[in-house]
Amino acid sequence: MFVLIVGAGRVGSAVAKSALAAGHEVSVLDEDPLSHERLDAGQSKSWEDAQGRFTVGTALETDALIQAGIERADVFIASTDGDNTNLIIAQIAQKRFGVEKVIARVMDPARASWYGEQGLHTISPTKHAIEMFERALELELA
Amino acid sequence: MYAIVVGAGKVGRNLARELIVKDHEVTLIECSRARYLTIEEEFEHAVQYGDATELWVLERAGIQRADLVIAVTGDDEDNMLVCQVAKEKYLCESIIARVNNPRNYDHFKLLGILPAVSATDLILRLIEHEVPRYGLVHLLALEEERLEIIELEVSADAPVAGERVADIALPEGSLIISVLRENAGFVPKPDTVIEGGDGVLLVLDPGLEQSITAFFAPDGSPAEA
Numbered sequence: 030m031f032v033l034i035v036g037a038g039r040v041g042s043a044v045a046k047s048a049l050a051a052g053h054e055v056s057v058l059d060e061d062p063l064s065h066e067r068l069d070a071g072q073s074k075s076w077e078d079a080q081g082r083f084t085v086g087t088a089l090e091t092d093a094l095i096q097a098g099i100e101r102a103d104v105f106i107a108s109t110d111g112d113n114t115n116l117i118i119a120q121i122a123q124k125r126f127g128v129e130k131v132i133a134r135v136m137d138p139a140r141a142s143w144y145g146e147q148g149l150h151t152i153s154p155t156k157h158a159i160e161m162f163e164r165a166l167e168l169e170l171a
Numbered sequence: 172m173y174a175i176v177v178g179a180g181k182v183g184r185n186l187a188r189e190l191i192v193k194d195h196e197v198t199l200i201e202c203s204r205a206r207y208l209t210i211e212e213e214f215e216h217a218v219q220y221g222d223a224t225e226l227w228v229l230e231r232a233g234i235q236r237a238d239l240v241i242a243v244t245g246d247d248e249d250n251m252l253v254c255q256v257a258k259e260k261y262l263c264e265s266i267i268a269r270v271n272n273p274r275n276y277d278h279f280k281l282l283g284i285l286p287a288v289s290a291t292d293l294i295l296r297l298i299e300h301e302v303p304r305y306g307l308v309h310l311l312a313l314e315e316e317r318l319e320i321i322e323l324e325v326s327a328d329a330p331v332a333g334e335r336v337a338d339i340a341l342p343e344g345s346l347i348i349s350v351l352r353e354n355a356g357f358v359p360k361p362d363t364v365i366e367g368g369d370g371v372l373l374v375l376d377p378g379l380e381q382s383i384t385a386f387f388a389p390d391g392s393p394a395e396a
Contacts, residue, residue: 089247089248089272089274089275089278090274091274091277111248112224113224113246113248113249113251113252114248116248116252117248117251117252117278117282120281120282121278121281124281124282125281137225139225139226139227140224140225140226140252140256143226143256143260147259
């Protein structure tokens with residue numbers, strides 16, 4: 030599988046590393062060249078030596094997406110730090126480039142659930158955190 | 172009419188002001204606290220503080236009954252998201268989005284967010300209008316009707332030189348209305364043959380200048396005004 034990850038923050042870079050370790054072809058796009066360091070951190074080989082790909086560019090630039098290999102991506106992960114950016118680029122991946130599996134990180138639970146109803150696979154860390162806190166609180170108060 | 176204007180920069184503020192003068196009900200939404208406080212004095216209850224890409228902020232502004240949502244923030248993703256949600260979730264009848272980076276225009280189009288207005292594009296179009304870069308002369312612009320009449324000189328090596336009018340497949344939205352030859356003009360018939368050196372008058376939809384020029388003067392040499 031070819032996995033394209035846009036946004037190499039804590040989440041994006043960790044998912045990139047585990048996808049690469051699982052034997053997938055992984056390409057990462059981030060506007061900050063320094064984010065590359067996160068891909069190298071804690072690894073015995075550099076990201077490129079491990080056959081990972083890294084492109085510098087912003088997510089809305091069609092050229093950058095193409096350079097990062099979106100045209101042959103099987104999976105597209107939108108994990109930048111902007112909810113709206115993630116929601117928009119996930120739709121671009123889906124509608125313009127026909128990427129089959131698209132996942133967007135959306136902090137805001139309300140936006141995550143509405144776009145989820147529209148057929149976009151969204152993951153809301155905030156929603157998970159709320160649920161975990163509620164469960165922990167229940168246990169504490171039990 | 173009830174309009175929600177998202178983004179209280181220069182564009183948003185002036186739009187809101189104009190709409191209020193024209194007796195429309197307006198809510199302006201601004202996500203910068205500092206900017207909100209500065210303009211609150213002028214707009215009073217017509218401005219709300221909040222991030223309009225949050226659904227509850229839009230609902231608080233009454234998006235369910237809005238006739239028009241205008242997104243004019245400086246961020247294209249935010250403008251796209253606000254308009255998409257307004258149109259598809261809240262079934263708002265009309266939306267208008269501002270495009271900050273003209274390269275993003277295709278994304279707006281892809282997501283059905285139209286009309287999308289780009290200041291850069293508007294100015295570029297004006298420049299092309301004022302400076303006949305494509306070797307054509309604008310004779311008349313019918314702004315309201317969105318039509319214009321232009322004059323072009325047919326170069327000797329033009330694809331249309333020697334062709335019958337009926338055989339020239341011009342883009343949709345354009346029509347040859349007159350041929351100028353040897354100091355006289357006439358309305359062409361389908362079997363009129365266009366010759367190099369002719370002047371032609373065309374009526375066309377704005378924006379077709381470049382593709383039209385390719386038919387008549389591929390090298391873009393200026394026509395004689």
